[in-house]
Amino acid sequence: MTDDRWKKYLDPKRFRERTTFSKSDGRDAFENDYSRLISSAPIRRLQDKTQVFPLENSDFIRTRLTHSLEVSSIARSIGKSIEVKLEDKIPKDLFGQIPSLLATAGLIHDLGNPPFGHFGEVAIQQFFRKFFESGNLTLSDQEKKDFIYFDGNAQTFRILRRLYFLVDENGYNLSFPLLSTIIKYPGSSISGNIPKEHRAHIKYKKFGHFVTEEKDYKIIDSHLGLNSNRHPLTYILEASDDIAYMAADIEDGVKLGIITFDIIRDVFDSLTDKHLIEMLDKDYESLKNTDVDRVNIAIQRFRIMTQRLLIESIIEEFVEHYDSIMNGSYPHELLTNCKLSEIKECFGKLLAVILKHKKIINIELAGWNVVQGLLKEYIPACLTDEFKKGSKTREGRLYLTVSSSYRYLFENFTPYPNNIYNRLRLIVDFISGMTDNYALQLYQGLSGIRI
Numbered sequence: 001m002t003d004d005r006w007k008k009y010l011d012p013k014r015f016r017e018r019t020t021f022s023k024s025d026g027r028d029a030f031e032n033d034y035s036r037l038i039s040s041a042p043i044r045r046l047q048d049k050t051q052v053f054p055l056e057n058s059d060f061i062r063t064r065l066t067h068s069l070e071v072s073s074i075a076r077s078i079g080k081s082i083e084v085k086l087e088d089k090i091p092k093d094l095f096g097q098i099p100s101l102l103a104t105a106g107l108i109h110d111l112g113n114p115p116f117g118h119f120g121e122v123a124i125q126q127f128f129r130k131f132f133e134s135g136n137l138t139l140s141d142q143e144k145k146d147f148i149y150f151d152g153n154a155q156t157f158r159i160l161r162r163l164y165f166l167v168d169e170n171g172y173n174l175s176f177p178l179l180s181t182i183i184k185y186p187g188s189s190i191s192g193n194i195p196k197e198h199r200a201h202i203k204y205k206k207f208g209h210f211v212t213e214e215k216d217y218k219i220i221d222s223h224l225g226l227n228s229n230r231h232p233l234t235y236i237l238e239a240s241d242d243i244a245y246m247a248a249d250i251e252d253g254v255k256l257g258i259i260t261f262d263i264i265r266d267v268f269d270s271l272t273d274k275h276l277i278e279m280l281d282k283d284y285e286s287l288k289n290t291d292v293d294r295v296n297i298a299i300q301r302f303r304i305m306t307q308r309l310l311i312e313s314i315i316e317e318f319v320e321h322y323d324s325i326m327n328g329s330y331p332h333e334l335l336t337n338c339k340l341s342e343i344k345e346c347f348g349k350l351l352a353v354i355l356k357h358k359k360i361i362n363i364e365l366a367g368w369n370v371v372q373g374l375l376k377e378y379i380p381a382c383l384t385d386e387f388k389k390g391s392k393t394r395e396g397r398l399y400l401t402v403s404s405s406y407r408y409l410f411e412n413f414t415p416y417p418n419n420i421y422n423r424l425r426l427i428v429d430f431i432s433g434m435t436d437n438y439a440l441q442l443y444q445g446l447s448g449i450r451i
Contacts, residue, residue: 003089005326008225009232010097012175015216016168029175030101036172037104042111042159043068048435049110050117052249052354053256054363055436061252064110067245072106074311075240079103081315082236086322098233105181105237112155114432115439116367123371124150124428131379143421145189146210147428153184155432157209161216162413163429165405169413176220180231183208184238186221187228201331203230212416212425229328239314239334246347247303253354254299261295263353264302267346276343279305306343313340367436370443374431377446378402382423401442402430 012029027035037043046065053061062070079099083090090098114120128147132139146154160179164171185192185208192207199205209217221228253259261284268277284298317338324330335344354360378398381387386395388411399407410426431439444450 001088002091003326004091005225006090006094010094010101010177011224012177013223014173014175015170015219016173028097028100030097030104030178033172033174033178034100034104034107036174037108040164040172042164042433043107045433045435046110048437049113049115050120050367050436051245051252052117052351053252053360054116054367055440056256058256060255062248064113067248068107068110070244070248071109071237071240072103074244074307075102075106075237076100078236078240078311078315079233081311082318085315085319089322101177101181102233102236102240104178105233106240108156108160109182109237109241110152110156111159112157112432113152114155114371115434115436116364116371119364119368120371120432121150121152123368124375124432127372127375127379137383137420139418139421142188142190142211143418145193147424149189149193149207150428150432151206152432153182153206154189154208154210154213156182157217158213158429159433161213163406163409163433165409165413176223177231177233180220180224180226181233181237183217184230184234186217186226186230188214202333210425211421227328232325235325235330235334236314236318242333242335242344243307243310243314246344246351247306249354250347250350251299251303253350254296258354258357258359259350261298264299264350267349271342271346276302276306276309310335310338310340310343313338370439371431373443373447374439375427378427378431379424382427383420387423402426403433406430406433
């Protein structure tokens with residue numbers, strides 16, 4: 001029996017209705033969204049943002065851009081399979097829209113991540129935690145927590161809604177279902193960020209929007225009828241992200257010599273089902289008398305096999321728990337609750353080995369210093385009267401180094417009433433939007449290290 005909730009969840013409403021249509025345009029609303037996004041600057045900047053290995057010169061190693069393309073592909077594939085499995089529940093006129101929405105969501109899910117990956121995120125959080133302890137700024141608890149718990153997911157929503165100017169303040173003017181799907185944690189910095197032992201649902205792990213986008217979030221949530229729950233396709237996007245990065249990060253780690261074949265084998269040998277380790281050994285042995293890089297090829301094959309198995313398990317989990325996912329009560333990540341969750345645990349152990357490698361630690365610490373150093377330059381300056389004037393003072397000169405598009409939006413489209421918050425937000429928008437190399441170069445330039 002057809003589930004009419006899909007008509008609501010896939011309703012292609014936008015904040016500003018489309019004004020131009022072509023009879024020859026056969027795209028659905030989410031393919032249209034993809035076209036709006038694919039050529040934009042935030043997408044291009046992903047090619048110089050860290051996935052796991054910061055400032056890596058190897059062309060083989062994944063960046064945020066290549067990772068996002070892989071997530072997009074996996075999410076589309078799962079979406080197609082879900083449509084087939086749930087053929088009797090999805091209205092016929094909506095067929096094809098789930099995979100196109102998921103492909104677009106996969107492309108943009110990491111737009112808000114700052115330079116130097118997770119460590120850049122932590123650098124922002126720790127800076128503001130200390131900064132607010134020593135200051136007397138007129139900010140509410142929620143406004144402070146927006147910075148203390150800064151999160152790339154909330155920043156992604158802000159970029160898509162506020163930080164792209166082409167026509168007006170509506171940015172890309174994307175469809176409501178797409179915007180909702182990328183919000184993994186549908187709540188504010190007050191309602192989210194609950195420790196694992198105290199939260200009853202995965203949606204409370206972090207938060208999904210800053211106070212500046214709260215009104216927008218509520219409009220989207222109300223129109224789609226989600227009742228402050230996740231969009232059903234958010235679960236698939238989240239799983240696609242995990243499937244893409246887990247196996248791929250290990251593959252990259254092997255390529256860089258950070259992790260060995262024996263370490264991978266030892267970790268996966270702990271699985272109850274020995275099929276995977278047997279296949280890994282078989283592939284490795286079959287390459288014994290060839291001229292190829294035996295370890296790298298075997299691990300690439302292993303990555304393909306594990307991703308296929310996880311995709312199948314995710315589809316099974318989604319279909320099995322369809323009702324609770326559709327009404328928002330399903331409290332888990334699909335990948336941690338599916339039958340092959342052991343595989344995720346193994347990849348987690350291997351990723352921990354990579355993150356403890358001296359090379360990774362040294363670059364992360366350097367990245368932390370870069371992000372903190374930029375914040376120390378810009379945050380005190382942005383709170384002075386001279387900053388926005390663009391005067392000949394140091395503060396005024398710093399204002400002129402901020403992206404011209406961000407300055408234009410700040411000066412012309414800042415409806416939020418707290419000016420202090422808006423100034424802090426401008427700087428965080430600017431710094432979090434930087435690529436790894438640009439952040440490094442700007443920091444070195446401002447510090448006089450390199451001119």
